[in-house]
Amino acid sequence: MNPIFNQIVSGLCWVVYGSFFEWYFHKFWMHYPRVPEEAFRGHTIVHHGLYKGDDSYFVPEGEHPEHILLKRYALPAIVLVHLPILMLVEKYVAAHTAIGGTIAMTLYFVIYEYMHWNMHVPRGHFVERFQWFQFLRDHHHLHHRYFQKNFCVLFPLADLVCGTLETKGSLQRRKLEREQAIAKGEPHTPTRNNSRGSKIRKRTQVVAVESASPISRSFEKFESRRKKKQAQNQDKWKHEREQFVLTNKRNIGK
Numbered sequence: 035m036n037p038i039f040n041q042i043v044s045g046l047c048w049v050v051y052g053s054f055f056e057w058y059f060h061k062f063w064m065h066y067p068r069v070p071e072e073a074f075r076g077h078t079i080v081h082h083g084l085y086k087g088d089d090s091y092f093v094p095e096g097e098h099p100e101h102i103l104l105k106r107y108a109l110p111a112i113v114l115v116h117l118p119i120l121m122l123v124e125k126y127v128a129a130h131t132a133i134g135g136t137i138a139m140t141l142y143f144v145i146y147e148y149m150h151w152n153m154h155v156p157r158g159h160f161v162e163r164f165q166w167f168q169f170l171r172d173h174h175h176l177h178h179r180y181f182q183k184n185f186c187v188l189f190p191l192a193d194l195v196c197g198t199l200e201t202k203g204s205l206q207r208r209k210l211e212r213e214q215a216i217a218k219g220e221p222h223t224p225t226r227n228n229s230r231g232s233k234i235r236k237r238t239q240v241v242a243v244e245s246a247s248p249i250s251r252s253f254e255k256f257e258s259r260r261k262k263k264q265a266q267n268q269d270k271w272k273h274e275r276e277q278f279v280l281t282n283k284r285n286i287g288k
């Protein structure tokens with residue numbers, strides 16, 4: 035097989051992987067306070083605290099833009115973490131794939147940063163003319179309004195596959211369904227695009243019904259302890275976020 039062809043195919047596979055990686059990292063590290071908490075603090079507290087799903091989403095050029103980009107060490111860290119996988123694939127799965135993979139990963143990251151920046155800082159840049167860019171900007175704007183939707187910034191394939199895709203169209207459709215149900219006087223059950231989520235809910239309901247066994251009881255205890263701790267943490271983070279926004283507003287006002 036032609037080595038260049040291998041590198042190109044590998045690059046394309048890593049772009050697809052990139053969509054799932056940004057979805058996973060964004061959902062489970064940037065929106066949950068895991069160790070190290072820097073990803074959560076920088077994203078949920080600072081980024082979402084400053085730029086919400088309203089007009090504050092758009093930032094004038096030069097106004098505290100340092101909170102849009104990721105930390106400087108993010109790209110080297112991502113490449114380093116994936117280096118063993120690239121090497122193993124090169125050695126045992128398909129030769130001539132590591133360079134294509136590394137280039138694709140680096141380009142994905144750089145374009146991600148460039149696009150995220152332009153989504154928040156409109157400045158008439160050439161990229162803003164394209165419809166696909168406007169779609170992605172709306173897609174990310176909706177994420178700033180609905181934290182648990184649209185985790186992908188650059189390539190929303192993983193949102194589509196994992197059932198977290200929200201568009202202006204899907205919002206409009208649900209609004210219409212709601213209005214029609216109200217007009218007919220029927221109770222309205224919203225259509226969910228997350229079938230996996232509803233399966234999990236159904237499973238949890240089954241656990242609740244069959245809660246007589248000791249295992250179920252200890253699971254319930256564990257769950258109530260976990261929920262209590264989560265609620266305490268949420269209060270802590272909420273307070274920190276409010277404090278951050280207040281201090282920042284004060285600084286900008288000076």
Ligand SMILES: [Zn+2]
Pocket residue numbers: 081085150154174178
């Ligand atoms: Zn953003």
Ligand SMILES: [Zn+2]
Pocket residue numbers: 060064065077082177181
């Ligand atoms: Zn987010």
